Amino acid sequence: MKTRIAAVLVLVLAATGCSDGVDVYDIPLPGGAALGERPIHVTASFTNVLDLVPQSGVKVNDVPVGQVRTVDLAPDGRSAVVGLLINGDVNLPANAVARLRQASILGEKFVELAPPPEGTPSGRLADGAVIPLAGSSLTPEIEEVFGALSLLLNGGGVAQVQNITRELNAALGGKESAARSLLSNLDVFVRGLDEHKAEITRAIESVNKLAATLNGNTEEIKATLNGLTPGIEVLNQQRQALVGMLKSLDGLTSVAVETVNRSKDDLVADLKALEPLLRKLAESGDKLPKAMEMIFTFPFPDAALEAIRGDYLNTFLTFKNNGGR
Numbered sequence: 001m002k003t004r005i006a007a008v009l010v011l012v013l014a015a016t017g018c019s020d021g022v023d024v025y026d027i028p029l030p031g032g033a034a035l036g037e038r039p040i041h042v043t044a045s046f047t048n049v050l051d052l053v054p055q056s057g058v059k060v061n062d063v064p065v066g067q068v069r070t071v072d073l074a075p076d077g078r079s080a081v082v083g084l085l086i087n088g089d090v091n092l093p094a095n096a097v098a099r100l101r102q103a104s105i106l107g108e109k110f111v112e113l114a115p116p117p118e119g120t121p122s123g124r125l126a127d128g129a130v131i132p133l134a135g136s137s138l139t140p141e142i143e144e145v146f147g148a149l150s151l152l153l154n155g156g157g158v159a160q161v162q163n164i165t166r167e168l169n170a171a172l173g174g175k176e177s178a179a180r181s182l183l184s185n186l187d188v189f190v191r192g193l194d195e196h197k198a199e200i201t202r203a204i205e206s207v208n209k210l211a212a213t214l215n216g217n218t219e220e221i222k223a224t225l226n227g228l229t230p231g232i233e234v235l236n237q238q239r240q241a242l243v244g245m246l247k248s249l250d251g252l253t254s255v256a257v258e259t260v261n262r263s264k265d266d267l268v269a270d271l272k273a274l275e276p277l278l279r280k281l282a283e284s285g286d287k288l289p290k291a292m293e294m295i296f297t298f299p300f301p302d303a304a305l306e307a308i309r310g311d312y313l314n315t316f317l318t319f320k321n322n323g324g325r
Contacts, residue, residue, distance in 0.1 A: 033057065033058065033064035033065055033066050033067060033086075033087065034087060035066060035067075035085060035086070035087050036087045036088055036089055037088075038088040039066065039085050039086060039087060039088055040085075040086060040087075040088045040125070040126065040127035040128075040129075041069075041083065041084070041085055041127055041128060042083075042084040042085075042086060042113075042125065042127075042128075042129050042130075042131065043081060043082070043083055043084070043128075043129070043130045043131070044081075044082045044084060044098040044111065044130075044131040044135075044136055045074065045079050045080070045081055045082075045130075045131065045132055045133045045136060046079060046080050046082060046098070046100060046133070046136050046138065047078075047079050047080075047133060047136075047138070048080070048138055049071055049080040049082060049100060049109075050100065050109060050138070051109060052068065052071055052082065052100060052109045052111070053068070053071065053109075054067075054068050054069060054070060054071060055067055055068065056068040056108060056109055056110050056111065057108070057110040057111070058084050058085075058086050058110065058111045058112075058113065059110055059111070059112050059113070060090055060092065060112070060113050060114065061114075062112075065086050065087045065090045065113070066084055066085050066086030066087055066090075067084070067085055067086075068082055068083070068084060068110075068111060069083040069084065069085045070082065070083035071083075079133060082098075082111065084111060084113075086113070088127070090113075090125070091124070092113055092114075092115065092124065092125040093115050093116070093121030093122055093123055093124060093125065094122055094123030094124055094125055094126070094129065095115075095116050095119065095121060095122055095123070095135070096113050096114065096115060096116070096121075096125050096131065096135070097113070097114055097115075097116050097117070097131065097135040097136065097137070098111055098112070098113055098131045098135065098136045098137075099111070099112045099114065099136070099137050099138070099139060100112075100136075100137070100138045100139065101139050102139065113125075116135070
């Protein structure tokens with residue numbers, strides 16, 4: 001029975017034209033995607049196609065729209081070129097991307113076409129379109145996931161969790177209150193930053209404007225700095241003289257302080273001696289100003305000046321002789 005089945009398979013292969021040089025991948029498979037009357041050819045480049053083979057499916061939103069026709073090595077030998085035949089009625093942008101996916105854990109590979117995840121779709125995918133390496137990607141295989149999981153479990157971060165926990169317990173042992181206080185203060189600090197984020201943003205924007213202004217006045221700033229150079233050179237030349245002057249001022253200050261300290265007692269004594277005089281002047285009140293009025297008009301008071309007309313004062317004196325003397 002098995003011999004007959006094998007013979008039938010050989011006859012079928014011969015009848016389909018394999019003996020005439022037709023590739024077995026050209027044999028149409030049942031249940032494939034409907035290509036329509038006007039299918040288009042699209043070429044996609046991948047860095048790695050894994051075990052993708054011709055007759056694999058091409059899907060859009062998990063709907064079969066075509067099939068893989070060829071899988072070839074690129075001329076540079078570093079990438080693979082995949083020829084796709086898809087239904088011409090599929091509405092895809094000209095900047096569509098291609099992803100190599102797997103139907104399930106043990107399922108076959110297929111090529112998924114989709115609009116660009118970033119950017120604006122433009123145009124329409126036409127016959128002869130090429131999807132470059134920048135527009136293609138490869139989803140992780142189950143073998144890679146298991147390999148990464150094995151690395152994680154057999155010497156990765158999980159193996160260090162116990163050490164990390166032990167070190168944290170040793171560091172925080174007996175300092176729970178301090179750690180709790182630190183977290184509380186940190187929470188208050190972060191909340192304060194959040195409450196003042198508008199002011200912080202405004203300050204950053206102001207600094208940005210200042211930087212833009214400084215950048216716009218680069219030539220003026222450069223000219224100012226260049227103009228300061230001669231002055232700085234003069235100061236550098238006179239540095240010794242300036243240092244000597246400052247040292248002299250320091251010595252003068254020391255002498256002045258010592259003089260004040262030594263004359264302090266005499267100054268206090270003089271002020272105490274002036275105290276009775278100042279008290280008597282204060283007690284004289286308005287008498288002193290009135291007495292001062294007679295200084296410039298002696299022997300006449302200020303009231304006598306009101307009777308004087310003009311710039312002169314005529315005085316008539318009469319002398320009497322009593323008893324012929």
